[in-house]
Amino acid sequence: MKTPILTFTLSILLAVAARAELKWEQNTIELHPSAGDKQAVAHFKYENVGKTAVHFKSVKASCGCTATQTQKEVVNPGEKGEVIATFNIGDRTGQQVKTITVQTDDPNPTQATMILTLKANIAQSLEMKPTFVYWTSGEEPKTKKISLKAAKEFPAKDITIKSNSQNFQSKIVPGKPGEWTLEITPKDTSHPMGTALLIQTDYPKEAPKSFYVNAQITNPAPPPMLRTPVQSNAPALKTATPAAIPSPAAR
Amino acid sequence: MKFRAVGEAFVIIALACLPAIGEGFYFRDKVSWQSPIPESELVTVDQARAWGSGAIWVDARPDDEFAADHVPGAFSLNEDRWNELLQQFLPNWSPDKKVVVYCSAQSCNAARDVAKRLRDEAQLKDVFVLKGGWEEWLKKHR
Numbered sequence: 001m002k003t004p005i006l007t008f009t010l011s012i013l014l015a016v017a018a019r020a021e022l023k024w025e026q027n028t029i030e031l032h033p034s035a036g037d038k039q040a041v042a043h044f045k046y047e048n049v050g051k052t053a054v055h056f057k058s059v060k061a062s063c064g065c066t067a068t069q070t071q072k073e074v075v076n077p078g079e080k081g082e083v084i085a086t087f088n089i090g091d092r093t094g095q096q097v098k099t100i101t102v103q104t105d106d107p108n109p110t111q112a113t114m115i116l117t118l119k120a121n122i123a124q125s126l127e128m129k130p131t132f133v134y135w136t137s138g139e140e141p142k143t144k145k146i147s148l149k150a151a152k153e154f155p156a157k158d159i160t161i162k163s164n165s166q167n168f169q170s171k172i173v174p175g176k177p178g179e180w181t182l183e184i185t186p187k188d189t190s191h192p193m194g195t196a197l198l199i200q201t202d203y204p205k206e207a208p209k210s211f212y213v214n215a216q217i218t219n220p221a222p223p224p225m226l227r228t229p230v231q232s233n234a235p236a237l238k239t240a241t242p243a244a245i246p247s248p249a250a251r
Numbered sequence: 252m253k254f255r256a257v258g259e260a261f262v263i264i265a266l267a268c269l270p271a272i273g274e275g276f277y278f279r280d281k282v283s284w285q286s287p288i289p290e291s292e293l294v295t296v297d298q299a300r301a302w303g304s305g306a307i308w309v310d311a312r313p314d315d316e317f318a319a320d321h322v323p324g325a326f327s328l329n330e331d332r333w334n335e336l337l338q339q340f341l342p343n344w345s346p347d348k349k350v351v352v353y354c355s356a357q358s359c360n361a362a363r364d365v366a367k368r369l370r371d372e373a374q375l376k377d378v379f380v381l382k383g384g385w386e387e388w389l390k391k392h393r
Contacts (some may be wrong), residue, residue: 063361064313065331091333092364132373165311196338212334214373218345 001149002105021050021111022104028117033089035154035209040120044083044100047073055192057103059083066098066118085118085126125154126201134216135189140240143185146197146213150178156201156209165195170214182213288363294379296391299351307344311354311365312385316363322353322388327366353381353388355376 020097025045033040048054054075059068060176069084085100126148150156159180161170163199173181184197194216198207261264263316299306308325317327323357326343328336344350354361369375381388 064316088331090329090331092330130374131337132375134341134346136346169303177376184383195343212338214338216341216344220345241334 002238005211008206014239016203021106022046022054022114023049024114024116028119030088030119030121032121032123035123035125035204036207038089040087040089040118041116042085042087042116044116045080046075046082047080050106051077053077055105058101059103060101062086062099062101065092068100072125074192083116085116087118087120089120090119093122096120096122102179108195117119121150125209126156126159127151128199128211128213131183131212132214132216134218136218137189137192137220139189141186141189143183144215146182148180148182148183150201151201152201154201156203158202159224160200160202162194162198162200165193165215167193167217168195169191184213184215186215186217192217193217202207253291255373264280265349272316273388288380290311292366293379294349294351296384296388298387299349299379299381302349302351305347305349306351307348309350309365309369310385311352311361316355317383322385328352329361330364333368341373346376349377349379350375353384370377 023046025047027044027145029042029044031040032044043215056070056073056075059070061068065088067086067088069086070079071084072079073239074093075081083100085098087096087098096119098120101117102114104112104114105171106112112148127150129147131146134145135141135144148159157173158181161172161182163170167186169185169187173183182197182199194214197215199211199213201211202208273318299308309324309328310321310325311329312321312327313329313331314327317325317329321327326336328339328340350366352362352366354365364382366378366380369378381392
């Protein structure tokens with residue numbers, strides 16, 4: 001009777017002693033990319049502090065905007081390495097939280113799955129509220145305002161606005177230092193059309209930043225009787241994006 | 252006697268809480284950072300379909316996923332090319348339309364983030380996130 005208990009206890013002890021264990025230096029990394037950075041890269045360093053090799057089964061990011069890379073598939077005892085997570089910033093702003101799920105063959109379920117967190121604080125250089133103003137067709141062409149405020153770490157002193165649309169007039173009204181009001185007035189609201197207005201700052205001097213706001217004369221709401229319960233595949237209306245304004249893709 | 256029973260109950264509850272507190276602390280980095288989307292901001296595929304032409308569909312997935320397949324008539328609007336895609340989307344929007352934003356399991360929170368930007372930055376009203384996303388739409392239509 002004693003022998004099976006002893007064997008069982010010993011096998012448990014041996015299994016625990018021979019465990020594989022990937023020890024992570026950090027499982028959360030916070031990054032502060034600078035204005036103009038296209039990517040934020042996090043290096044999650046690890047070490048196999050166990051006594052058996054660890055195999056990576058999968059490394060998956062929570063979002064298509066984050067690419068992951070492991071340096072090796074097998075981590076032998078005592079070996080170190082890192083999982084590199086590259087987050088493509090795109091046109092994102094504010095705090096971004098992306099997770100990377102790492103699965104290994106570690107027999108301990110709490111160690112087999114590790115969730116790494118990449119936090120990126122993307123500073124909003126120029127706060128614009130709202131970024132879109134509209135009038136419905138036939139509406140009185142009243143001036144609409146957009147407030148602009150430069151962030152503390154973005155010391156822009158002057159901004160300019162570009163619009164080639166003849167149908168919209170725009171004016172910058174300076175306020176407190178680093179604050180402006182953009183006034184947009186349509187000349188005519190008789191038919192749907194729109195424009196993108198390009199705002200450029202005088203900072204940084206070597207590469208002034210561009211921002212966009214949109215103005216639109218929209219279709220009037222159809223009377224409820226005319227609404228059809230069918231998915232519309234109507235072709236898109238053309239936006240009158242001024243030729244002189246570089247599109248965001250061309251930046 | 253009563254006090255002893257209460258005391259014992261308290262000890263048992265405290266002991267039962269210990270593993271939960273320990274687990275919460277150990278897995279503190281595995282707790283979701285994203286708050287769930289309020290039910291009022293979600294819409295089911297059937298509800299959105301019932302809106303017919305009163306709904307405008309927005310695909311928040313990356314370009315390659317949109318190019319592979321998407322809800323018929325949907326507009327691509329993701330945060331990789333937000334400024335450019337927003338300019339293409341807005342001329343098709345009108346105040347009477349409800350906006351239905353979807354993403355897939357692969358692009359996780361993209362729909363919620365895009366919906367939030369449409370509400371907060373562009374200040375559009377009636378912006379909803381599709382429950383179950385692209386996968387749910389596929390289930391009902393393929």
